[in-house]
Amino acid sequence: xxxxxxxxxxxxxxxxxxxxxxxxxxxxxxxxxxxxxxxxxxxxxxxxxxxxxxxxxxxxxxxxxxxxxxxxxxxxxxxxxxxxxxxxxxxxxxxxxxxxxxxxxxxxxxxxxxxxxxxxxxxxxxxxxxxxxxxxxxxxxxxxxxxxxxxxxxxxxxxxxxxxxxxxxxxxxxxxxxxxxxxxxxxxxxxxxxxxxxxxxxxxxxxxxxxxxxxxxxxxxxxxxxxxxxxxxxxxxxxxxxxxxxxxxxxxxxxxxxxxxxxxxxxxxxxxxxxxxxxxxxxxxxxxxxxxxxxxxxxxxxxxxxxxxxxxxxxx
Amino acid sequence: xxxxxxxxxxxxxxxxxxxxxxxxxxxxxxxxxxxxxxxxxxxxxxxxxxxxxxxxxxxxxxxxxxxxxxxxxxxxxxxxxxxxxxxxxxxxxxxxxxxxxxxxxxxxxxxxxxxxxxxxxxxxxxxxxxxxxxxxxxxxxxxxxxxxxxxxxxxxxxxxxxxxxxxxxxxxxxxxxxxxxxxxxxxxxxxxxxxxxxxxxxxxxxxxxxxxxxxxxxxxxxxxxxxxxxxxxxxxxxxxxxxxxxxxxxxxxxxxxxxxxxxxxxxxxxxxxxxxxxxxxxxxxxxxxxxxxxxxxxxxxxxxxxxxxxxxxxxx
Numbered sequence: 001x002x003x004x005x006x007x008x009x010x011x012x013x014x015x016x017x018x019x020x021x022x023x024x025x026x027x028x029x030x031x032x033x034x035x036x037x038x039x040x041x042x043x044x045x046x047x048x049x050x051x052x053x054x055x056x057x058x059x060x061x062x063x064x065x066x067x068x069x070x071x072x073x074x075x076x077x078x079x080x081x082x083x084x085x086x087x088x089x090x091x092x093x094x095x096x097x098x099x100x101x102x103x104x105x106x107x108x109x110x111x112x113x114x115x116x117x118x119x120x121x122x123x124x125x126x127x128x129x130x131x132x133x134x135x136x137x138x139x140x141x142x143x144x145x146x147x148x149x150x151x152x153x154x155x156x157x158x159x160x161x162x163x164x165x166x167x168x169x170x171x172x173x174x175x176x177x178x179x180x181x182x183x184x185x186x187x188x189x190x191x192x193x194x195x196x197x198x199x200x201x202x203x204x205x206x207x208x209x210x211x212x213x214x215x216x217x218x219x220x221x222x223x224x225x226x227x228x229x230x231x232x233x234x235x236x237x238x239x240x241x242x243x244x245x246x247x248x249x250x251x252x253x254x255x256x257x258x259x260x261x262x263x264x265x266x267x268x269x270x271x272x273x274x275x276x277x278x279x280x281x282x283x284x285x286x287x288x289x290x291x292x293x294x295x296x297x298x299x300x301x302x303x304x305x306x307x308x309x310x311x312x313x314x315x316x
Numbered sequence: 317x318x319x320x321x322x323x324x325x326x327x328x329x330x331x332x333x334x335x336x337x338x339x340x341x342x343x344x345x346x347x348x349x350x351x352x353x354x355x356x357x358x359x360x361x362x363x364x365x366x367x368x369x370x371x372x373x374x375x376x377x378x379x380x381x382x383x384x385x386x387x388x389x390x391x392x393x394x395x396x397x398x399x400x401x402x403x404x405x406x407x408x409x410x411x412x413x414x415x416x417x418x419x420x421x422x423x424x425x426x427x428x429x430x431x432x433x434x435x436x437x438x439x440x441x442x443x444x445x446x447x448x449x450x451x452x453x454x455x456x457x458x459x460x461x462x463x464x465x466x467x468x469x470x471x472x473x474x475x476x477x478x479x480x481x482x483x484x485x486x487x488x489x490x491x492x493x494x495x496x497x498x499x500x501x502x503x504x505x506x507x508x509x510x511x512x513x514x515x516x517x518x519x520x521x522x523x524x525x526x527x528x529x530x531x532x533x534x535x536x537x538x539x540x541x542x543x544x545x546x547x548x549x550x551x552x553x554x555x556x557x558x559x560x561x562x563x564x565x566x567x568x569x570x571x572x573x574x575x576x577x578x579x580x581x582x583x584x585x586x587x588x589x590x591x592x593x594x595x596x597x598x599x600x601x602x603x604x605x606x607x608x609x610x611x612x613x614x615x616x617x618x619x620x621x622x623x624x625x626x627x628x629x630x631x632x
Contacts, residue, residue, distance in 0.1 A: 016332065018414055018427050026339040027423035035412055035429040037383060067353060067387035074383075096351055098334055098414055100427065107343035111334050111416065113351040 005056045005082070005131050006265060009120065009146070010043025010138030012061050013095040014068045022104040033103070038293065039075045040097065042173060043138035045258035045294070046265070049284070051080045052297045053266045053304070058082040060127065064094040064117045087124045092116040108254070122148035129156045129166060134269050136169045136261070137186070139179040146170075150185040167268070171261060175199075184216045188268070190261050191223045205241060208233040220274065224260045230282055232274050242278040247290025255294065260285040267304050280304050321372045321398070321447050322581060325436065325462070326359025326454030328377050329411040330384045338420040349419070354609065355391045356413065358489060359454035361574035361610070362581070365600070367396045368613045369582045369620070374398040376443065380410040380433045403440045408432040424570070438464035445472045445482060450585050452485045452577070453502070455495040462486075466501040483584070487577060491515075500532045504584070506577050507539045521557060524549040536590065540576045546598055548590050558594040563606025571610065576601040583620050596620055 015038040024030055039048070043059065050057040059081050063072060065088050072094075076083045093115040100109040119142035135153055137146050150168060157165040169188035172179045175198035183189055189211065196207035204225040211221045212233045224230040231241040263284035267277035280302075287300050331354040340346055355364070359375065366373040375397050379388060381404050388410075392399045409431040416425040435458035451469055453462050466484060473481040485504035488495045491514035499505055505527065512523035520541040527537045528549045540546040547557040579600035583593035596618075603616050 016414070018429065020427060023342040024416075024425050024427055026418070026421065026425055029426040030428070032414075032427050032429050035409075035414070067390075068383065070386045071383035093351075098332070098348075098351070098416075100340075100414075102342070105342065109340050109342055110345040111336060111340055111348050112346070113334065113348050 003131060004133040005058055006050055007058045007060055007132045007135045008043040008047045009060045011041050011140060012044055012063055013040040013097060015040040015097045015099050017099040017101060019101050023100060023102040023107055037071055039072060042171060042258050045255040046262040047081050048079050048294050049259045049262035050266055052294060053302060055266050060085050061120050062087045062089050062117055064092045065090045066094045068094045085127050089118060121145045125149045132166050134167045134265055136265055139170055139172045139182050141176060141178055143178045143182050147181055147185055169265060183214045187219050189215050189219060189221050191221060192257060193225050196223060204228060204231045205239055208239055222264060224257060230278050232278055240275050240278060242282055245283045245286035247286050250289050252292045253289050256285050256289050259288040270304055319447060320449040321374055322366055322450045323374045323376055323448045324359040324363045324452045325376045327357050327456060328360055328379055329356040329413060331356040331413045331415050333415040333417060335417050339416060339418040339423055353387055355388060358487060358574050361571040362578040363397045364395050364610050365575045365578035366582055368610060369618060371582050376401050377436050378403045378405050378433050380408045381406045382410045384410045401443050405434060437461045441465045448482050450483045450581055452581055455486055455488045455498050457492060457494055459494045459498050463497055463501055499530045503535050505531050505537050507537060508573060509541050512539060520544060520547045521555055524555055538580060540573060546594050548594055556591050556594060558598055561599045561602035563602050566605050568608045569605050572601050572605050575604040586620055
């Protein structure tokens with residue numbers, strides 16, 4: 001049985017992206033150059049990048065039994081992401097974002113319909129924990145349910161040798177007060193720039209130093225800050241900072257943070273030390289910004305192998 | 317075997333409609349009140365209304381084997397429209413219109429992706445003509461192919477008694493020069509206000525009088541002109557005009573012309589004289605303008621029965 005799978009939990013969304021010459025005038029009737037669909041949501045994007053990086057990955061969440069279902073199933077399959085434990089929910093609508101891209105101005109206008117798809121509950125968390133090396137949570141308004149799932153994982157870990165335990169991570173991205181209860185429930189805590197700024201922190205170092213007191217013993221806070229790079233701080237240890245790695249021309253930053261998280265999880269899963277993992281994650285996120293979507297990452301040399309002793313590592 | 321079916325041919329489109337509080341600011345990220353999908357395209361809308369009016373109706377066209385297919389199949393089934401002869405085309409994209417509705421201004425902004433779905437060809441026109449009482453064509457850029465289909469129907473009719481013949485109609489809506497070749501190939505020719513204006517006619521009467529010379533012997537030109545009502549002129553006979561019938565409050569005029577055409581076809585199929593058919597069609601189109609979409613027409617008293625002698629009729 002596979003025991004090294006990475007499980008990502010979050011909320012699924014479909015992005016319907018219209019590539020327009022320019023942003024439309026109100027009440028006009030115009031043609032766009034192209035429309036395309038993209039599976040979205042933070043944990044979904046992270047799953048996609050993990051799969052591209054070569055990790056065995058599963059997504060767990062609710063999926064609406066709506067017109068988008070066929071597209072989503074195909075897309076998960078194309079991406080090589082397992083969805084066997086997902087809950088298909090009847091009589092609800094999928095969250096959808098209409099995204100209007102303007103070639104002229106470079107703007108990205110989003111019209112979001114949050115749909116009526118319910119969040120995954122603790123009752124839905126019916127998985128064989130023995131299959132997973134890592135479980136990652138996109139912090140959701142249903143954080144109280146996610147806390148119960150994290151408790152299940154802690155209970156599962158309690159009887160195991162350190163090497164056999166599941167590592168956990170949570171992402172605090174949107175400024176929702178309800179997410180605060182997740183901060184001391186996982187081994188790695190990803191803090192977004194937006195979340196940090198909403199809490200009064202204006203640099204990545206201030207952010208990790210400000211939040212590290214709230215995480216549990218042995219846990220690490222990680223914060224990526226766009227073109228200012230990223231840093232991480234294990235509780236009681238010094239902060240490690242690394243610079244961003246620019247792709248040259250910025251093409252599309254949508255999902256860059258989710259890409260960073262995927263690359264961090266992948267490298268840490270492979271046994272990388274924090275500094276190597278951060279450097280690798282900044283490299284992958286930088287590459288992503290230089291391309292539309294994620295699939296081009298397949299053709300970039302981004303393999304990551306931990307060095308043999310497992311205590312140090314490097315990207316090659 | 318059923319012999320009284322109405323067949324409608326055209327191009328299929330999906331409308332993704334976002335009901336917004338206001339038209340979005342460029343580069344903003346906002347929520348909308350609701351998104352909904354609607355099957356669109358002129359002949360599709362006409363089919364929908366024919367089915368609601370109680371006519372046995374079939375749609376014939378190409379359908380993309382794309383993410384929208386599941387929705388479309390369900391929607392045709394819900395609408396009671398037969399699609400058994402449609403051609404499902406792989407590796408192409410469905411025409412999609414994103415429609416942004418603003419509650420504040422009442423505006424309707426359309427961003428259309430024409431997709432890569434091919435038009436139906438004469439080779440695809442593999443139907444048992446014995447099943448149909450009426451065949452209606454939405455004039456398409458592929459008009460030359462539609463001319464061949466109309467010729468097949470004329471050949472089929474040539475050996476039949478008058479009562480057993482298929483009646484044909486064409487709709488000239490968009491100002492495309494290629495549509496002109498259809499005008500003398502059908503029994504009824506629907507001219508849109510836009511098409512008429514593009515040809516220099518500024519009233520419904522001017523339009524039917526201007527176009528009637530171009531139709532074939534025994535054929536009739538019909539023209540609806542929004543709040544100015546509708547008129548019809550059989551070749552060599554006087555023009556008949558009827559006023560519009562207002563629903564009181566105008567809610568949604570999208571597809572009002574397609575509704576008018578459906579009601580005309582339905583009434584004429586039932587043996588109505590032209591004046592009764594026009595009056596009935598203006599009534600149904602007016603009702604449609606007073607509601608969102610078409611489905612509310614189900615709950616309106618719009619039944620139409622021809623009088624017994626078949627030479628005159630009335631809406632009741």
